[in-house]
Amino acid sequence: MADRRVRSLVAMHKHVQTPYYLCEERLLEKNLKILDDVQSRSGAKIILALKGFAMWSTFELVAKYLKGCTASGLYEARLAREEFCKFNPDAEVHTYSPAFKESDIVQIAKISDHIVFNSPNQLKRFLWKVKEINPKIQISLRINPEVSSSPKDIYNPCGLYSRLGTTLANLDEEALKKVDGLNFHALCEQNVDALEAVLKVLEKNFSKYFENLKFLNFGGGHHITKKGYDIERLIWIIKEFREKYDVEVYLEPGEAVGWQTGYLATTVLDIVENDMPIAILDSSAEAHMPDTLAMPYRAEVRGAGKPNEKKYTYRLGGNTCLAGDIMGDYSFDAPLKVGDSIIFEDQIHYTFVKNTTFNGIKLPSLVLQKEDGRVEVVKEFGYEAYRDRLS
């Protein structure tokens, strides 16, 4: 098996042009099995947040384990309905938007099993229309529990002045009578202790409204597939919660599904000097690894260390005209050469769902390594992908 994988990797480097993202089905399935274990032992339903991972060529595999998708609007809901549900007719589509548009609501209602409103205003405005179109649709309101230990403001849905979810002070009892369940989403890459802190405040402030609820959706940000996540505690908490309030519990992770399932492969195009050696790659932090700049964080590079940890240190930069298009500083055992391959680890979630063609840079291809080691280029992007988004 290992041999076959190495051989196919070698073969692939000859055929697939960088840049490309390669997702390994084997690693994806490993995550899915962990999530499925949580489902079966806790009784929760886990659905995929498409915002973080939407490689729909893997949905046949994902749909074997997860119970549906959560969508952030019409297009993600359509992708869920058209590309996920065909592999599992019982799969659910949950659609939430910070605000729904009048012109989208009919279509969204038709293809969603759950609709999650962000405010009592939106709920009251669209409730009857949505129910008329889809009488079985489940209605939810997103609440803001106003506790979060999210490490970065840009990813903190419960930060100061957050527009995401309704705070206790802005709840509307009339609107609450109309819901089948409640949603919250308060975490980002966090362990179960952060969930417990949120649940504690949630129970204190909102449990008086739980009585007639069918479900509670605990949102995403649960880093369940990361090494060290306390899965046993999560299972225990969910079970307690389900029993105490007699509700169904949903989790909707994105990152935990795509976590460490593959990489971004790039090539060194040139090496320039300016007080330090700088390698220019055929990729871009800005366009292809946006969270490295937005969060920001440092992606791991295969075989490389921190600056000066190994003998040869380089700055790695993107092939755009943005000065800050820098992946970071890394050290290597041997000097880099033009044509060398640079592999950024863990680049499958929150990457290609956010890509841009800034500077007209080529979008990386999407490659799937099947469980048997075969490598399949699922999608390549050319000049047209750039042109067709402009006019």
Ligand SMILES: *Cc1c(COP(=O)(O)O)cnc(C)c1O
């Ligand atoms: C982003 C988001 C998720 C998924 O979050 P992850 O951090 O990728 O697990 C789930 N629910 C909502 C409402 C979100 O906005």
